[in-house]
Amino acid sequence: MTVLVGYQWAASPKEATVLDDGTVTWAGANRVVSAADRVAIELACRTAEATGARTVGVCVAGPQAGADPRARSSALACGPDEVVVVAAGREPDTYEVAAALAAVIGQLGDVDLVVLGDCAADAGTRMVAPVLGGLLGWPTLTEVGEVAPDPAGGFEVVDDSRGARRRTRVTGPAVLGVAVDACVPRQLGLRQILAADSKPSRVVPAAELGLTAPALEVLDRAPVELGRRRGHVIDEADPARTAALLVDELIQAGVL
Amino acid sequence: MTTAWLVAGEGPGVGALVDLARSLAEEVAAVVVGDDADARAVARVVDRVDWVPCAAGVPAECFAGAVAEHLAGAELVLAGTGPASRVLAGAVAARTGAPVLTAVREVVRTEGAWQITRLVVGGIATERNRVPGPVVLVTEGGRRVGGEEADSTAAEPAVQRLDLVRLPMSCPQAPVVDGEPHDLASAARVVGVGRGVRDPGELEVVAELARALGAEVACSRPVAEDLGWFPKDRYLGVSGRRISPRLYLALGISGQLQHMIGVRDAAMIVAVNTDRRAPVMSEADVAVVADVHTLLPALLDELGRVRGVPLAEVAR
Numbered sequence: 122m123t124v125l126v127g128y129q130w131a132a133s134p135k136e137a138t139v140l141d142d143g144t145v146t147w148a149g150a151n152r153v154v155s156a157a158d159r160v161a162i163e164l165a166c167r168t169a170e171a172t173g174a175r176t177v178g179v180c181v182a183g184p185q186a187g188a189d190p191r192a193r194s195s196a197l198a199c200g201p202d203e204v205v206v207v208a209a210g211r212e213p214d215t216y217e218v219a220a221a222l223a224a225v226i227g228q229l230g231d232v233d234l235v236v237l238g239d240c241a242a243d244a245g246t247r248m249v250a251p252v253l254g255g256l257l258g259w260p261t262l263t264e265v266g267e268v269a270p271d272p273a274g275g276f277e278v279v280d281d282s283r284g285a286r287r288r289t290r291v292t293g294p295a296v297l298g299v300a301v302d303a304c305v306p307r308q309l310g311l312r313q314i315l316a317a318d319s320k321p322s323r324v325v326p327a328a329e330l331g332l333t334a335p336a337l338e339v340l341d342r343a344p345v346e347l348g349r350r351r352g353h354v355i356d357e358a359d360p361a362r363t364a365a366l367l368v369d370e371l372i373q374a375g376v377l
Numbered sequence: 378m379t380t381a382w383l384v385a386g387e388g389p390g391v392g393a394l395v396d397l398a399r400s401l402a403e404e405v406a407a408v409v410v411g412d413d414a415d416a417r418a419v420a421r422v423v424d425r426v427d428w429v430p431c432a433a434g435v436p437a438e439c440f441a442g443a444v445a446e447h448l449a450g451a452e453l454v455l456a457g458t459g460p461a462s463r464v465l466a467g468a469v470a471a472r473t474g475a476p477v478l479t480a481v482r483e484v485v486r487t488e489g490a491w492q493i494t495r496l497v498v499g500g501i502a503t504e505r506n507r508v509p510g511p512v513v514l515v516t517e518g519g520r521r522v523g524g525e526e527a528d529s530t531a532a533e534p535a536v537q538r539l540d541l542v543r544l545p546m547s548c549p550q551a552p553v554v555d556g557e558p559h560d561l562a563s564a565a566r567v568v569g570v571g572r573g574v575r576d577p578g579e580l581e582v583v584a585e586l587a588r589a590l591g592a593e594v595a596c597s598r599p600v601a602e603d604l605g606w607f608p609k610d611r612y613l614g615v616s617g618r619r620i621s622p623r624l625y626l627a628l629g630i631s632g633q634l635q636h637m638i639g640v641r642d643a644a645m646i647v648a649v650n651t652d653r654r655a656p657v658m659s660e661a662d663v664a665v666v667a668d669v670h671t672l673l674p675a676l677l678d679e680l681g682r683v684r685g686v687p688l689a690e691v692a693r
Binding site for chain 2: 133134135137139143145214215216219239245246247248250251252253254255256258259260261262263264275280281282283284285286287288289290291292293300301302333335336337338339340341342343344345347348350351352353354355356357360361363364365367368370371372374376377
């Protein structure tokens with residue numbers, strides 16, 4: 122049995138700059154395995170350890186990830202037994218990531234569980250797990266906080282469904298999107314970093330997977346405009362005076 | 378004739394989706410995975426509903442594959458951002474081979490293709506896409522429908538029951554609700570809690586203020602995910618809930634772009650922060666330079682004074 126965990130090798134959008142013409146520049150940005158993906162890796166490794174399975178990390182990313190060995194070693198240090206990087210010619214979109222993961226799962230053959238992070242460091246669509254579940258035809262849950270092997274077979278999963286904590290029994294293989302607070306990733310030390318060097322990893326060009334992309338054309342990009350606000354400042358030392366001025370503003374605006 | 382299909386996995390909170398669908402298609406249909414009341418509520422505001430009954434103990438996600446098969450020929454599918462709706466929408470995208478786009482700002486039909494403007498790169502940029510084939514859009518569902526906005530004189534809406542194949546999942550116990558129910562999507566006023574509210578003991582005062590204002594309480598992403606003070610369905614931002622109240626009162630929120638994207642449609646934004654240079658202050662209609670800890674009691678007193686009733690009455 123294999124537990125597959127997807128991860129991104131990406132920089133935080135906070136490190137990007139959008140120029141006036143819409144060009145997004147990442148100069149000096151630091152690509153990492155994000156905190157959300159480290160949580161997913163940890164949950165995958167714990168589940169694999171509990172079932173005697175192996176953990177395979179899979180990163181689907183643009184050409185930088187294929188060329189940078191840190192895209193593999195950084196993830197391996199977090200715990201997986203093996204890592205596969207699928208290197209696309211450009212940054213893949215949600216569907217393309219899901220399709221590439223599905224192709225790797227087909228090649229591996231013995232995957233029973235797929236764990237994906239909340240993708241906090243990428244475009245943040247939070248749709249990779251749902252699309253992947255659809256491509257595989259497997260039960261899919263998101264916002265997952267806990268997962269444990271079910272003695273009767275399959276898994277018992279605890280997730281958050283719009284403010285309700287739900288315990289679900291899943292029979293057979295499944296895709297789980299993991300909440301960012303599901304667990305605390307293990308501390309990385311020199312031992313983990315050195316151990317990563319001895320673990321197997323490989324880079325697979327996306328072209329070798331025979332993927333087809335949905336019809337989607339990018340017309341242009343632009344910086345986000347938040348719009349102009351009135352910008353009236355209340356800066357008084359006395360809280361009572363501040364409150365009086367603020368309530369007056371609310372009354373004048375008709376929002377009380 | 379173009380039909381826009383809504384996919385509802387979390388009840389009738391699909392008002393914004395219906396509005397968007399009406400602007401794009403001659404016919405609006407819906408697949409509702411839920412109970413009978415959900416299906417009838419949605420049916421009052423769309424042209425037809427295919428209802429997938431979902432009994433207690435059965436997660437709506439069970440029907441992802443079957444719903445996808447049902448919508449295999451759909452050209453335009455809209456779904457909300459709740460967990461079940463996302464899983465259903467993802468399955469539809471997989472079945473139809475459609476791109477799935479989130480954080481949608483605008484959609485138009487032009488020259489035989491969908492032209493979609495959406496937020497990308499964590500919400501710091503917008504991108505315009507042209508999609509000549511089917512497309513799945515996942516965006517904030519909006520207000521609950523089927524209540525007062527429905528035409529009470531209209532004929533009983535048509536609801537077609539579908540009994541679909543389930544994926545192997547079950548919930549042996551009833552879900553445990555975390556916190557009080559809320560309706561951020563329909564709220565006229567929302568109070569947002571940020572890390573500037575340093576002590577969780579102050580949340581009761583925030584709740585008092587919210588009651589006094591008739592507001593719902595929401596928060597920034599770190600307050601939900603790092604501090605765990607609120608359920609995750611209450612954080613606002615590009616990857617969380619997006620709201621459009623008449624008043625958004627941000628308490629101790631720095632105002633990172635990812636948060637402000639979620640509240641930009643508020644008619645009025647008031648920010649309270651000790652740091653005059655915090656990003657939220659430049660995005661507010663009224664920027665209050667103050668400590669939340671000292672301002673809240675004074676604000677409650679003032680609200681009670683202007684309304685001429687005791688504080689306890691205001692907060693009730």
